[in-house]
Amino acid sequence: MKHAALALALWMGAFAGACGSTTPPPETAADKNDFDGESSPGDDATATSESAKAEKPAKSEKSAAADEGEEAEAPAKSTPIQATKFEADLKKIGINLKKIPELEKLPSAQKKKVMPLLQKALGYDTCQGCHAEGDFKKETRDMKVAREMWRHFVVPLRSESGGTLFCDSCHAGNEHVLNRKDKKAVQTFMEEEYQYKLARADKEDMECGTCHGDAMETKIIEKLWNIPK
Ligand code: HEC
Ligand code: HEC
Ligand code: HEC
Secondary structure, rough: OHHHHHHHHHHHHHHHHOOOOOOOOOHHHHHOOOOHHHHOOOHHHHHHHHHHOOOOHHHOOOOOHHHHHHHOOOOOOOOOOOOOOOOOOOOHHHHOOOOOOHHHHOOOHHHHHHHHHHHHHHOOOOHHHOOOOOOOOOOOHHHHHHHHHHHHHHOEEOOOOOEOOHHHHHHHOOOOOOOOOOOHHHHHHHHHHHHHEEOOOOOEEEEEOHOOOOOOOOOOHHHHHOOOO
């Protein structure tokens, strides 16, 4: 893990150095200090097939139709941060936007009113984007992810201007928002969008580690939040 932190520091340093000059973007520097450095041997070879599989388990319980678009689901370009369209809705539901509670702590009436917003933010056709058919209580992987996204992003983070950060700020109507094929592009995207265009409610500096942890774990969902694929 020391490796990862070092690679990141080097990479960030190289990027900072490139700032303000006409030197081309961090691509060159990132080349050497790619995140591959933190993976165990052989890890990288499985990375692509892993992320392809990641979509399977959730979908297999749902409609077969959802499977069809699977290839096309990863966007060609990662989705930039946008202002949430649901601030007024959230206020109307009665959520204190200055101090947003965790999803599971919302009073039941508010929780139910928030659900259609989650569906829209992720661009799901129906509630079964997350829920098992006919049973809203049955725990699914997508519910687990949704709860943690709310806890780690919606509660403690804000937009650049200090406004609400909601699911649609990052998802913009899509379940998948990252093009992970080009690692350097993902890193640049993360820095330009998730680090520079977001803020923390506690006013501390946004860093990669705010979301990825001090050891710079890139598999946030699986490793930091312990939600298996
Ligand atoms: C992005 C994922 C997501 C989508 C889409 C979603 N839900 Fe949920 N839903 C959750 C999560 C997570 C919980 C559990 C919250 C908690 O921990 O209390 C939940 C809980 C619920 C509950 C409460 C169940 C209980 O324990 O009593 C109801 C009812 C519900 N959802 C209805 C809906 C409806 C109706 C829709 C479609 C309009 C919908 N949900 C869409 C994630 C989602
Ligand atoms: C800071 C940006 C950000 C915010 C805010 C955010 N997400 Fe995400 N979410 C992501 C990223 C990045 C991914 C990984 C997407 C990918 O693989 O293309 C993701 C993935 C997901 C997935 C799919 C997980 C999987 O492995 O299949 C679900 C479901 C999800 N988010 C739900 C939510 C919900 C619900 C909210 C609001 C409570 C939310 N997200 C808020 C960035 C965000
Ligand atoms: C607002 C939260 C947030 C910040 C800040 C952030 N990231 Fe991310 N990053 C995510 C999420 C969410 C994912 C998807 C994680 C997952 O799939 O488990 C992700 C994924 C990645 C990936 C892709 C991992 C893979 O294997 O596909 C890389 C690389 C990455 N981030 C690098 C960075 C770097 C470098 C920084 C700082 C410049 C940064 N991130 C800042 C939330 C963030």
